[in-house]
Amino acid sequence: MPFKIADDPETNYRELVRTAYNRCARDYAGQRSTTPEAELDLITKHLIPGSKVLDIGCGAGIPVARHFAETFSLTGIDISSNMIALAKKNVPTAKFVIADVMETEFPAGSFDAIVSFYAIFHIPRQEHQDLFRRFAQWLRPGGLLLFTVAKYDDGPGYTEDDFFGGTMYWSNFGPSTYKKFLTDTGFQIEQEGTVGGGSKSANAPEEVHPFFFAIKREGL
Numbered sequence: 345m346p347f348k349i350a351d352d353p354e355t356n357y358r359e360l361v362r363t364a365y366n367r368c369a370r371d372y373a374g375q376r377s378t379t380p381e382a383e384l385d386l387i388t389k390h391l392i393p394g395s396k397v398l399d400i401g402c403g404a405g406i407p408v409a410r411h412f413a414e415t416f417s418l419t420g421i422d423i424s425s426n427m428i429a430l431a432k433k434n435v436p437t438a439k440f441v442i443a444d445v446m447e448t449e450f451p452a453g454s455f456d457a458i459v460s461f462y463a464i465f466h467i468p469r470q471e472h473q474d475l476f477r478r479f480a481q482w483l484r485p486g487g488l489l490l491f492t493v494a495k496y497d498d499g500p501g502y503t504e505d506d507f508f509g510g511t512m513y514w515s516n517f518g519p520s521t522y523k524k525f526l527t528d529t530g531f532q533i534e535q536e537g538t539v540g541g542g543s544k545s546a547n548a549p550e551e552v553h554p555f556f557f558a559i560k561r562e563g564l
């Protein structure tokens with residue numbers, strides 16, 4: 345599918361993302377097929393039962409929120425009300441919030457771990473450094489952060505007109521910029537690699553996404 349540069353000053357790209365996921369929530373969840381077990385274990389092996397985990401852009405709660413909710417206290421947040429409605433059904437033991445992560449506040453140090461799969465690249469990239477400051481604030485010292493970014497190199501935001509039948513928006517830096525954001529906001533990078541797209545999408549059958557696993561430095 346051809347990408348278009350997302351530079352229309354009249355378009356609210358955040359609203360475009362919200363609308364798009366509200367429209368395709370059921371279809372997206374229906375094709376969400378793979379669990380990134382090895383990457384999720386990077387987090388779970390460090391946590392004790394009952395630890396507090398925040399899932400940013402949790403979607404329909406499967407498989408990531410459900411995986412954590414089996415053992416930990418899971419809070420999921422998502423900008424799409426339809427995604428959250430599905431998540432509440434799929435993972436009844438977790439807490440879910442309909443919200444834009446950039447407009448949400450949590451008390452400082454209130455989570456032991458934060459995860460975010462396939463969501464950060466839907467937020468305009470000029471906000472990403474602030475997003476990492478938020479992660480650092482919400483995690484306790486020694487808290488864990490696991491997230492994916494886009495495989496594409498640095499470039500302007502873009503849209504694609506056939507994401508589950510509608511227009512979707514992405515915006516990202518290259519992985520090296522995220523390394524800088526992590527170190528600048530007080531994280532130590534423990535591991536990086538790639539993970540599959542989590543679905544069997546006809547549009548992107550061999551999708552891979554870079555991931556980072558980092559720890560908030562003690563004493564911050």
Ligand SMILES: C[S@@+](CC[C@H](N)C(=O)[O-])C[C@H]1O[C@@H](n2cnc3c(N)ncnc32)[C@H](O)[C@@H]1O
Nearest residue numbers: 365401402403422423424444445461462463466
């Ligand atoms: C590709 S889906 C991934 C869902 C889930 N993490 C998974 O692994 O299946 C991206 C999700 O991020 C959510 N999202 C996008 N922008 C967001 C924002 N600013 N705040 C909160 N959630 C957002 C979308 O509504 C969507 O549910």
